[in-house]
Amino acid sequence: MSKREQILAAALNLFIENGFEKTPTSAISKAAGVATGTLFHHFKTKEELINALYLEVKLALLENLATKTAPSLDLKGGTEANLKIQIQALWFNMIDWVLQNPQEFRFLAQFGESAYIANSTREKIEEAFAGSKALFCQGVEEGLFYDLPLDLLLNLTTSHIFASCNYFLLQTEQWQDRDIQRKVFASFWSLLAKVK
């Protein structure tokens, strides 16, 4: 692991544990086994460090969402079936990644709304998100989802998944239960899809 990576890894853990302001850069460099000067060689400021970290973690999550396919919980056919399967794969991969990377998720949850994350960082993430966004767009255009602004729908679904992740993170064994998975996904899906 390069010194740069050591610094990011140490920062992740310390930031979750103590928050941004209560984590001196000296503590980060110490935990990373690196000198202060080295830290500021790689990151001009402490804020640049947390932004780089946030971007990396978020992109790692996004990449995971896109590449893997996931087991289907519901095989009923119909014109919507394909879209539902794809979105379900996103949903499943998200929770799966969170359970395998709890610290990373805690970091994202804790700092996602914080003021330390610059707009430029958020824009970069927005771009990377465009792919998944298209799926939801499709659902609205096909008249399958509630006819509401895309932004709103995305926020509603994201918060549903976040809340589910938080829950399964505390109750890990529940994620083994296919029946619970099914119900939570049903709740998720029906928040999106018009009642027939």
Added chain:
Amino acid sequence: MSKREQILAAALNLFIENGFEKTPTSAISKAAGVATGTLFHHFKTKEELINALYLEVKLALLENLATKTAPSLDLKGGTEANLKIQIQALWFNMIDWVLQNPQEFRFLAQFGESAYIANSTREKIEEAFAGSKALFCQGVEEGLFYDLPLDLLLNLTTSHIFASCNYFLLQTEQWQDRDIQRKVFASFWSLLAKVK
């Protein structure tokens, strides 16, 4: 307004604007038109101040949820009608309060997950919440809602409302549109209620 209240009001605005750590107590006392000594006379530490503030704001919100009744968007009868109307009133009052108290909501959103809020504060809020919680408990017991742990259901619904509030806060005029209200509430309700 007492000096104590002046301090709380000033702190609210500064905390939203700059965050907790980037708001020196000196700035708070200055904005409140009060001396440093006075601030620390009313609140032993800066953390005690933010906890007091958080508690007050949250209780103000809860009180508002409980007391007012709200227009019904959906008058169909049935055994569930009463519960649905009550929950809809909570839902409506929440968004209504947020739109009338945007700064307070931003404060809650920003610091709700932060480490500055002590467990003792959270416990006090938990108690005050018991009333609303009972409504949801009823829905589960009657088999009306998804058969999932109450904690999970509460988190799912809370995040849905929070996301809605965030949206309407940016797009205030949309809240005037009864049709949108109806759709967002339909999405909210169907996240909870089993499909028939």
Added chain:
DNA sequence: CCCACAATAGACTGATTAGTCGGTTTGTAA
């Protein structure tokens, strides 16, 4: 009228910390 105590004031301080600086080491291209 007086006493005790709460509220107010603001100058001050001890501790903390982001970032700098001058220097050494390591890698690498010519």
Added chain:
DNA sequence: TTACAAACCGACTAATCAGTCTATTGTGGG
């Protein structure tokens, strides 16, 4: 080899800030 830059080091500093301290001003009850 040599030369040059990038990576690395850690002591140091200038600035900031939470909370203290001592003094002053209301104020309610006896």
